[in-house]
Amino acid sequence: MTTATALDRAGSRTIMWAYLVTGISLFGLLALVGLAMRAEQAGWINVDPGLFYALMTLHGAGMITAMVLCGMGGLWYLMDGELALDRGIAWAAYVLIVLGVIGVLLSVLPGHFGAAWTFLYPLPFVGATWPNWATGAFLIGVALVMLGWIVWCTQMLGCVLRAYGGFRGALGWDLVFHHRAFEQSGRREPPPFAFGALVTAIDGLLSAAAGMLVGVALLVHWIDPSVALDPLWAKNLTYFFGHTFANLTIYMAIGFVYAALPRYANREWHTSPVLAVAWWATLLFVATAYFHHLYMDFVQPHALQYVGEVASYLAAFPPAVVTIFGGALLVYRSPLRWTMGSMFLYAGLVGWLIGGIGALIDATVPINLSLHNTLWVPAHFHTYLLEGVALFVLGWIFWNLETRSGQVSSLAVRWLTGIGIFGGGAVLLLGWYVAGAASVPRRYAAQPDPGPAIASWASIGAIVLCIGLIVCAIEAVRLARADEVEVAA
Amino acid sequence: MESHGTAVLFGFLIAAAVILLVMAAIAKSTHEPSIAQTIVQPRGYRLRRGWLWALAAVAVVAFAISLPSFPYGNAATLSGPHFAIVAMQYGFQTPQSVPSHTPIVFDVSSRDVNHGFGIYDPAGHLIAQVQAMPEYVNHLPITFARPGHYLVRCLEYCGIAHASMQGGFDVQ
Numbered sequence: 139m140t141t142a143t144a145l146d147r148a149g150s151r152t153i154m155w156a157y158l159v160t161g162i163s164l165f166g167l168l169a170l171v172g173l174a175m176r177a178e179q180a181g182w183i184n185v186d187p188g189l190f191y192a193l194m195t196l197h198g199a200g201m202i203t204a205m206v207l208c209g210m211g212g213l214w215y216l217m218d219g220e221l222a223l224d225r226g227i228a229w230a231a232y233v234l235i236v237l238g239v240i241g242v243l244l245s246v247l248p249g250h251f252g253a254a255w256t257f258l259y260p261l262p263f264v265g266a267t268w269p270n271w272a273t274g275a276f277l278i279g280v281a282l283v284m285l286g287w288i289v290w291c292t293q294m295l296g297c298v299l300r301a302y303g304g305f306r307g308a309l310g311w312d313l314v315f316h317h318r319a320f321e322q323s324g325r326r327e328p329p330p331f332a333f334g335a336l337v338t339a340i341d342g343l344l345s346a347a348a349g350m351l352v353g354v355a356l357l358v359h360w361i362d363p364s365v366a367l368d369p370l371w372a373k374n375l376t377y378f379f380g381h382t383f384a385n386l387t388i389y390m391a392i393g394f395v396y397a398a399l400p401r402y403a404n405r406e407w408h409t410s411p412v413l414a415v416a417w418w419a420t421l422l423f424v425a426t427a428y429f430h431h432l433y434m435d436f437v438q439p440h441a442l443q444y445v446g447e448v449a450s451y452l453a454a455f456p457p458a459v460v461t462i463f464g465g466a467l468l469v470y471r472s473p474l475r476w477t478m479g480s481m482f483l484y485a486g487l488v489g490w491l492i493g494g495i496g497a498l499i500d501a502t503v504p505i506n507l508s509l510h511n512t513l514w515v516p517a518h519f520h521t522y523l524l525e526g527v528a529l530f531v532l533g534w535i536f537w538n539l540e541t542r543s544g545q546v547s548s549l550a551v552r553w554l555t556g557i558g559i560f561g562g563g564a565v566l567l568l569g570w571y572v573a574g575a576a577s578v579p580r581r582y583a584a585q586p587d588p589g590p591a592i593a594s595w596a597s598i599g600a601i602v603l604c605i606g607l608i609v610c611a612i613e614a615v616r617l618a619r620a621d622e623v624e625v626a627a
Numbered sequence: 628m629e630s631h632g633t634a635v636l637f638g639f640l641i642a643a644a645v646i647l648l649v650m651a652a653i654a655k656s657t658h659e660p661s662i663a664q665t666i667v668q669p670r671g672y673r674l675r676r677g678w679l680w681a682l683a684a685v686a687v688v689a690f691a692i693s694l695p696s697f698p699y700g701n702a703a704t705l706s707g708p709h710f711a712i713v714a715m716q717y718g719f720q721t722p723q724s725v726p727s728h729t730p731i732v733f734d735v736s737s738r739d740v741n742h743g744f745g746i747y748d749p750a751g752h753l754i755a756q757v758q759a760m761p762e763y764v765n766h767l768p769i770t771f772a773r774p775g776h777y778l779v780r781c782l783e784y785c786g787i788a789h790a791s792m793q794g795g796f797d798v799q
């Protein structure tokens with residue numbers, strides 16, 4: 139294995155920053171869109187429903203893509219440190235995704251495409267209030283994102299297989315089952331983040347296959363409406379694709395915690411047999427938990443509903459018992475340096491755990507009966523995406539900026555961003571939980587009571603959150619413009 | 628049928644508060660004199676084993692408790708009178724009234740796109756729902772304990788007027 143010198147890696151760093159800057163800019167823009175939606179639900183501003191649902195479509199699809207981009211860039215850079223990767227391929231994936239995002243933007247902003255990211259067949263075609271071309275632009279845009287994703291996943295899969303000796307090595311098989319022999323052989327186990335790369339690549343390719351299948355089927359229907367699809371088939375594919383794609387953002391971004399948190403804590407996070415087994419479980423359950431999206435489809439074979447509940451519960455074990463627990467143990471009584479970077483990484487673990495509990499409650503079928511498609515759903519997924527994945531990404535960005543500049547942020551800046559992002563964020567999230575428990579539906583441009591009253595105080599939380607994000611952005615720019623210091627890698 | 632809303636919310640908030648307190652205490656421990664990882668780790672791993680078993684116990688119990696309340700029905704609950712529900716952009720065709728204290732079945736379908744048939748009791752709580760799908764009929768078994776007017780809201784995004792898509796029926 140080659141150890142690249144700092145100079146060699148300049149080109150790789152450029153790739154990582156291209157992904158990160160594109161992803162985080164999209165995130166910032168769409169946070170404002172989110173605020174606008176919440177303010178509209180509060181009755182503060184007036185947005186006509188056609189535009190509201192177009193913005194909702196953009197926000198949902200775009201935010202996930204933004205997080206995927208950040209995860210891709212960071213994980214690519216980490217894996218490139220393991221085994222030098224072809225940069226042309228990484229740029230190709232990047233260009234495909236950016237083209238796809240442009241397609242989605244065109245379809246949504248001038249076109250007002252508003253069938254939501256789920257584009258549940260036959261919705262994009264029946265009763266559409268947007269022009270036909272916008273449907274095509276959206277589907278083609280999503281297909282381009284998928285293509286870029288497939289390129290990246292394939293490169294990652296090739297990388298882990300070559301770096302650690304096939305599936306057997308990458309999965310850590312011998313580490314788990316022939317532990318003593320493995321230790322004596324002097325072979326190196328994959329670092330923790332490499333398991334994230336492996337699982338993301340495999341489940342990512344499965345998710346892309348489903349996404350491409352239903353996407354192309356919809357495109358065929360778009361071209362020739364006489365070709366009909368089965369709505370239940372389309373629903374299964376859509377949710378398998380969407381659930382897996384969104385879920386994987388966590389398992390990519392957790393690599394940032396594995397890589398950076400130990401450096402802050404001055405401790406080690408190494409691969410143990412338990413960690414390897416935890417990732418095997420994740421590999422399996424990320425791909426099977428999606429059935430919980432179809433609990434309210436009583437025509438779905440009932441066995442799958444049981445699989446959905448069991449897989450959803452089991453998916454919680456690897457993070458709860460291994461990764462988040464491991465992160466907390468790493469920090470406990472360590473000489474951790476609290477900076478913007480470590481604060482975000484650690485807080486992200488908290489958001490992931492709390493959001494996970496909200497998700498488990500909703501993944502319990504009898505409870506889902508009265509929470510499905512209420513605001514409980516955005517409540518729990520924003521908890522682990524906004525106060526989880528997005529924080530891991532911010533933590534990774536600041537880790538890089540802090541090491542590059544040799545500077546950290548003042549206590550005042552940390553408090554300001556902390557209050558803004560965690561405090562404001564908590565108020566925003568609480569609004570969704572309370573409204574969801576009070577049966578207010580999700581995806582309503584105009585909500586029944588008590589929706590609007592809750593939306594008012596939740597919007598204040600969203601404003602405070604956005605202020606925190608702005609402070610954070612200014613601080614990031616300040617650190618990025620500081621002179622680079624020589625660091626011993 | 629009843630809504631779980633308040634109990635669920637409080638259960639969740641208590642769990643969230645406990646997590647916040649524990650994680651804050653762990654964060655705060657970094658201000659105390661540090662302990663070598665080689666000492667902390669074995670202790671942590673012992674704790675982890677207990678944590679794993681505790682979680683497994685909770686998961687098994689939760690699954691077992693949830694099983695009898697799965698809403699999909701069985702031969703007994705699906706044998707009562709059936710009432711057809713048809714959803715369409717943007718409204719519901721519903722029966723005028725249905726009986727209380729009797730196991731009944733809603734046969735729910737859609738004329739165009741996916742909708743959700745969400746039943747709100749007179750107090751405004753969502754008590755049950757099922758998807759309304761084109762080309763399929765979903766059978767929702769339900770027994771109403773309380774007479775009154777029940778509102779129906781659409782619970783699957785179906786287009787521009789989704790938020791105002793409503794229906795209703797009386798339980799007598």
Ligand code: HEM
Pocket residue numbers: 168169170171172173175176194195197198199201202205254255256516520523524527528566579580581582600603
């Ligand atoms: C910055 C703060 C954010 C705000 C204020 C915000 C606001 C919103 C609002 C108001 C909705 C519509 C909820 C409804 O009534 O159904 C929504 C939906 C959504 N948000 Fe966010 N959001 C934020 C951050 C994020 C992040 C970071 C992600 C993902 C990484 C995300 C992903 C989504 C998704 C997937 C949906 C579902 C869209 C749909 O129902 O089709 N949001 N958000």
Ligand SMILES: [Cu+2]
Pocket residue numbers: 742743781782783784785786788789790792
């Ligand atoms: Cu609807």
